[in-house]
Each structure stands twice: as structure tokens, then as C-alpha cells.
Amino acid sequence: MWLTLLLGLLVTAAVAGANARRTREAAQLEFAARSRVAAAQVQQSFSAPLEALHAIHALASAWPDVDQRKFELFAAALLERYQSLAALELFDVVRGEDRADFERRMSAQLGRPFSFWDPGPPGSPQMVTSPQRDRHVVLTRLLPYQPTLHGLDLMFDPLRRAQVAVATHAHGPWVTGKFRLVEDPEDVYSVAVYDALYADGEAPATAEEREQQLRGFAIALYRLAPLMSSALVGTTLQRSAVALIDEDKSLTAADALLFGKRTAQTEPGFLLRYPIQFAGRAWALETYSTPPPLLSAAVPSLIIGGAGSLLAAFLVGMGQMLRRSRQRFRTLEALGPYTLEREIGGGGMGRVFEARHRLLRRRVAVKVIAQPRSSKLQKERFELEAKITSELSHPNTVTVFDYGRTGVGDFYYAMEYVNGIDFQQLVKRFGAQSPARVRHLMLQACGALAEAHGLGLVHRDIKPGNLMVAIHGGIFDFVKVLDFGLVRVTYGLDARTSSSRTLLGTPRYMAPEAFASAQSGPRADIYALGCVAYFLLSGNEPFVGKNDASTAALHLTQVPPSLVGPSSAVSVAFEQIVMRCMAKVPEERFASAAQLMRALGALDLPPWTQANAAAFWAEFAVQQDASR
Numbered sequence: 001m002w003l004t005l006l007l008g009l010l011v012t013a014a015v016a017g018a019n020a021r022r023t024r025e026a027a028q029l030e031f032a033a034r035s036r037v038a039a040a041q042v043q044q045s046f047s048a049p050l051e052a053l054h055a056i057h058a059l060a061s062a063w064p065d066v067d068q069r070k071f072e073l074f075a076a077a078l079l080e081r082y083q084s085l086a087a088l089e090l091f092d093v094v095r096g097e098d099r100a101d102f103e104r105r106m107s108a109q110l111g112r113p114f115s116f117w118d119p120g121p122p123g124s125p126q127m128v129t130s131p132q133r134d135r136h137v138v139l140t141r142l143l144p145y146q147p148t149l150h151g152l153d154l155m156f157d158p159l160r161r162a163q164v165a166v167a168t169h170a171h172g173p174w175v176t177g178k179f180r181l182v183e184d185p186e187d188v189y190s191v192a193v194y195d196a197l198y199a200d201g202e203a204p205a206t207a208e209e210r211e212q213q214l215r216g217f218a219i220a221l222y223r224l225a226p227l228m229s230s231a232l233v234g235t236t237l238q239r240s241a242v243a244l245i246d247e248d249k250s251l252t253a254a255d256a257l258l259f260g261k262r263t264a265q266t267e268p269g270f271l272l273r274y275p276i277q278f279a280g281r282a283w284a285l286e287t288y289s290t291p292p293p294l295l296s297a298a299v300p301s302l303i304i305g306g307a308g309s310l311l312a313a314f315l316v317g318m319g320q321m322l323r324r325s326r327q328r329f330r331t332l333e334a335l336g337p338y339t340l341e342r343e344i345g346g347g348g349m350g351r352v353f354e355a356r357h358r359l360l361r362r363r364v365a366v367k368v369i370a371q372p373r374s375s376k377l378q379k380e381r382f383e384l385e386a387k388i389t390s391e392l393s394h395p396n397t398v399t400v401f402d403y404g405r406t407g408v409g410d411f412y413y414a415m416e417y418v419n420g421i422d423f424q425q426l427v428k429r430f431g432a433q434s435p436a437r438v439r440h441l442m443l444q445a446c447g448a449l450a451e452a453h454g455l456g457l458v459h460r461d462i463k464p465g466n467l468m469v470a471i472h473g474g475i476f477d478f479v480k481v482l483d484f485g486l487v488r489v490t491y492g493l494d495a496r497t498s499s500s501r502t503l504l505g506t507p508r509y510m511a512p513e514a515f516a517s518a519q520s521g522p523r524a525d526i527y528a529l530g531c532v533a534y535f536l537l538s539g540n541e542p543f544v545g546k547n548d549a550s551t552a553a554l555h556l557t558q559v560p561p562s563l564v565g566p567s568s569a570v571s572v573a574f575e576q577i578v579m580r581c582m583a584k585v586p587e588e589r590f591a592s593a594a595q596l597m598r599a600l601g602a603l604d605l606p607p608w609t610q611a612n613a614a615a616f617w618a619e620f621a622v623q624q625d626a627s628r
Contacts, residue, residue, distance in 0.1 A: 028291070032272055035272045036550070038235040039274035040557045041234075041556060043278070046222065049082035059074055061201050079143060084227045086222060087221040090140055090216060091139050092216045094137075095135055102138075106140065114150075115130075117153065138151060138152070163194065173279045175280065175281050176194070177255065178190065178258050188223070190223045193222070194218075196210075197216045198215060228244060228259045244276075248281070270288065337402075340354075344365065351369075352368075389415070392451060392455070396445065396447050397452070399415060400415045418468045421468065423468075423535070426469060434608075436606050436607065438533060441536065442533055442536075442600055450592065450593040453593055459528075461506060462509060468482060476610050476614050507551045508541050509532065512584050526589045526590050527583075530580075537568075571604070577596070
């Protein structure tokens with residue numbers, strides 16, 4: 001034993017350096033993946049709200065005289081949809097000789113005096129009447145409404161005059177550099193996206209015509225700090241290690257820093273940079289992480305010697321634990337009224353055994369979670385899974401018969417035994433399935449989820465491995481939905497939810513919003529069902545990254561390959577249903593499992609009959625016999 005320990009210490013010392021280098025390289029790759037996800041989310045947070053700016057532009061073009069009240073009604077829905085926007089505004093361009101008439105018309109429209117104004121002297125909260133200018137760019141409609149801003153003339157400030165000039169001749173929306181709003185404190189910055197409005201609707205060809213026909217600007221206001229903080233939620237990056245940089249080389253380092261704090265190039269660690277294109281301007285997201293420290297020359301012998309001793313103790317302890325584990329599960333062979341016959345599965349929430357009730361001789365599946373190996377949260381989820389599943393009565397949801405604890409404190413519950421194959425193995429062994437059969441299977445899964453959602457339950461782990469197809473009560477191709485271990489209760493039954501901030505679910509089948517929040521709703525299950533349907537129809541998962549972070553980035557930013565093609569039997573209509581299920585924005589998916597069922601039922605497909613299903617199960621039985 002002592003010779004083995006000595007050799008182990010020598011070998012460990014030899015590979016310690018290589019392991020340290022590999023650890024650093026793995027940490028860098030993992031940090032790069034998380035940074036890519038962050039860059040994708042920042043890009044999305046800035047780019048998606050441009051739809052609201054285009055809508056405001058269209059409103060002003062179609063209805064030049066829209067008043068403040070109607071503007072607020074229109075803009076309120078856009079601000080609610082795009083919460084990264086701080087404000088939406090319309091500015092009118094008024095020639096100096098037309099100012100008095102414009103102020104009279106606005107006063108009559110508002111029912112109170114309206115005039116152009118400039119900010120007062122520095123440090124003064126008072127506003128002053130704007131002096132007469134050749135041209136005024138005046139804020140006339142805005143939301144959120146602030147009386148102190150209504151009537152602000154942008155031409156009071158050289159910086160804003162320059163922004164107006166550039167935006168006038170930009171080809172499309174144009175974003176400013178950072179600036180501080182009049183009402184904001186020091187070190188709080190914003191950017192504004194200008195979209196010029198012209199008298200004829202379209203931008204004239206020449207610069208002179210643009211100056212003459214300029215009628216105003218639609219402006220979307222982004223406050224940088226809250227927008228960036230929201231975009232980084234769920235990325236696990238520290239805010240202090242992220243910076244948003246304007247790539248304009250004419251700016252000073254201070255003016256180019258839009259958000260966060262830049263890390264010096266000389267700092268030891270991982271410093272990564274990702275480009276972000278937004279409204280005619282090039283930005284970059286910089287991320288920094290401190291690398292895991294390399295072991296110093298003096299420390300390895302101390303650590304490795306202790307590690308070798310700990311390893312020996314660990315192996316001895318593991319042997320004892322395995323012996324105790326065998327003893328424990330031997331005692332489980334007679335678990336309550338059930339006799340365990342063989343282990344058929346397992347995972348993070350326990351082990352599953354095929355068993356029989358000793359009196360009734362009914363074949364069941366028994367799920368057991370061993371007390372010494374389970375955390376408090378696992379026990380709570382296990383108990384919640386048993387209780388919630390027992391409340392569900394839909395025939396396509398697995399039925400729970402019994403729940404209890406063994407004499408040594410292990411939790412278990414007994415459920416119906418499903419003698420079939422899960423969707424993962426179905427595709428692995430038989431390939432992509434026909435559209436008619438996929439519709440037949442998905443309709444049953446929708447029915448089970450419709451009942452669960454109606455009771456306020458969100459499954460949160462819909463995937464091929466949790467959906468089984470079997471012969472049930474003489475019916476071929478009968479679907480059973482399994483494993484409610486990650487369920488979230490939104491109302492009814494009880495009010496418990498998971499407080500864990502760990503990733504809940506299987507990343508290859510998780511909705512984009514589920515990566516940022518554990519509070520995802522029923523439409524996250526709809527998204528997962530769409531991924532399952534895609535898998536069944538194509539034989540391939542829609543998104544597969546190298547790790548969880550890269551998979552999350554694909555769900556957030558990419559669209560899977562089309563299901564329609566020369567060698568595919570999938571119709572455009574079926575593909576549209578699947579892609580709607582997998583929409584990035586929850587509101588663009590089907591509102592409920594019942595609505596998805598109606599869409600599937602309306603497809604022009606031949607029925608999947610019991611004769612079709614029986615033929616498959618006959619082939620399946622032959623394969624099973626051959627594999628024994």
C-alpha cells in the first residue's frame with residue numbers, strides 16, 4: 001500500500017503542471033462561450049427595440065398632426081413590449097419665422113400655453129425661453145410624459161446641433177454617442193437613435209433637398225445602465241468585468257466608454273472583445289475574467305501530498321459507501337408492499353426500479369431517492385413531483401399509485417409501469433418519423449400538458465427522454481408524459497416554486513427565456529414541444545452546441561434548418577406550426593397547448609391509424625426478441 005501511495009505521489013507531481021495548464025485553457029474556453037452569449041443578448045437588447053422606432057416613424061409619416069394623447073396610446077404598447085427603451089419621442093423641425101404660429105397651434109391643441117425652451121444656466125433647475133433661431137428642433141410628443149421636457153429645443157446645445165446634422169443625412173436610423181439627459185445625475189448616460197422624417201416620406205437624394213424637406217425626427221431613447229444590466233441577466237458575467245465601447249477613433253477613452261469599466265491590456269487574465277453593430281455605429285463588448293491561478297513551485301508538493309492522502313482515504317471511503325449502498329438497496333428489495341425486480345433507469349432525482357405489488361401482482365415502476373445522498377431541495381422536489389403527478393388525471397400523464405418512506409428514511413413513490421420506448425430511443429433506432437405519426441404523438445402530449453397548464457403547472461423539462469410511446473390497454477402508440485420533477489407551480493394546488501438559481505431543464509430543449517429566469521411560463525413548455533416535434537420529424541435536434549453556454553446562444557439567436565425539402569415529407573404548414581412553437585419571443589408562440597392541438601388537428605394529413613401503429617409494434621417486438 002505504501003509503495004502504491006509513493007508511486008501515486010510521483011505520478012501526480014509529474015502531471016500537476018499539465019493539469020494546471022489544461023484547467024486554464026478549459027476555463028478560457030468556458031468564459032469565451034459565456035461571453036458570446038452575453039454579446040448576443042446585448043445585440044438583441046439594442047436591435048429588437050428598433051421595431052418600435054420604425055413604428056413611431058410610420059405613425060408620424062401617416063399622421064403628421066397626431067396629438068400627445070393619441071401618441072401616448074400608440075407608444076405605450078411599444079414601451080411595454082420593449083422594456084429596454086427608456087422613452088419614445090417625436091421632434092418637429094420649425095423654421096424661425098413659423099415659430100409663433102406653431103406655438104399658437106400647439107397651445108390650442110394642448111389647452112394650455114406651449115413655448116420653446118432651453119435649459120437654464122449650469123446648476124439651475126429653471127428653464128428659459130428659447131431665443132429666436134433660424135431653425136428649431138422641438139420636442140412635441142413624448143412618452144413617458146414629462147412636462148419639464150415638453151417643448152425642449154435641441155438646438156440649444158452644440159453637441160445636439162451636431163447630432164441633428166448627422167442624423168439628417170444618415171441612411172436610416174442613426175445612434176448618437178453617449179450624453180447625459182438634462183434631468184439625469186452625473187455619470188448616468190444615454191444614447192438616442194434618430195430616424196429622420198421628410199415631407200415626402202422618403203429621404204431625398206441630395207443633401208440640399210434633405211435640409212429643405214426635413215420635417216422632424218422620431219427618437220428612441222436607451223438608458224445604458226439599466227439596459228445593459230438587464231441584457232446581462234443570466235449570463236453569469238460580473239457587471240464589473242464587462243464594458244461597452246464605442247469604436248469611433250475620434251473619441252477620447254472616457255467618451256468612448258458607454259458602460260462599465262475597461263480592463264487594462266496589461267492586466268493578467270482573459271480579456272475578450274466581441275463586435276456589436278447598431279444603427280450605423282460600431283461598438284464592442286469587452287469581457288474580463290481572472291484566470292485560475294497556476295500552482296507555485298513550492299505549493300505542489302504540499303498540495304499533492306495531501307491530495308494523495310485524501311485520495312487514498314476517499315477510495316477507502318468510497319468502498320465503504322458502496323458496500324453500504326449495496327446493503328441499502330438490498331433492503332429495498334422488499335420496499336413496503338412492493339418487491340423490486342430490476343433497475344430500469346436513474347438520474348439526478350433518484351433511481352427507478354421495475355417492481356410488483358406483492359398482493360395484487362400489479363407491475364409498477366418505483367422511483368427511490370436515497371436520504372443520505374439527497375439535498376433538502378431534492379427531497380422537496382421529489383415529494384412535490386409525487387404529489388403533483390398524483391393530482392393529474394389525464395390518460396396521457398403517468399399515473400402515481402402510492403408514495404411513502406422506507407424504514408431507513410428513503411423516499412419512494414410507485415407509478416404505472418410503461419412498457420414502451422421513449423422518443424429519444426424511437427428516433428435513434430427507427431429514424432425520423434412520418435408527419436402523420438408525429439401529429440398523432442404530439443396531440444397526446446398536448447392533451448397532458450393542457451391539463452397541467454390548466455392547474456397552473458409548468459413541466460419545465462419536456463424532452464424526448466420524458467415522453468414515452470407504448471401499447472397501453474390494447475391501444476397502440478399511446479403516449480405517456482413522465483417526470484414532473486422540475487415542475488413549477490404558478491397557481492392552484494399550492495404556491496410553491498423553486499428558489500434555486502441553477503439552470504433548470506435540459507438546455508437542448510429549453511426556451512430562450514428559461515436560460516435567464518426560473519420563472520418561465522407555460523409557453524416555455526410549448527417551445528420545448530416544438531423542439532421535440534422538430535426532432536421527431538427530422539431525426540436531428542434543432543440546436544446542439546459544444547456546451548450549455550453555446551447551446552443557449554443558439555437558442556437565443558439562431559433559427560434551425562428548414563424541415564421542408566426534396567427528401568422530406570414535411571409540409572410547409574406543419575413546419576410553420578413547429579417554427580411558431582419555437583419562436584424566440586413567448587408572445588409569438590401558441591397561447592396554450594389547446595391552441596396548438598387545434599392547429600395540429602387542422603393539418604391536411606392522412607390519419608395515423610391503429611393498423612399503422614400495430615405494424616410498427618410488430619416490427620419493434622421482432623427487434624426486441626433479436627436483441628435478447
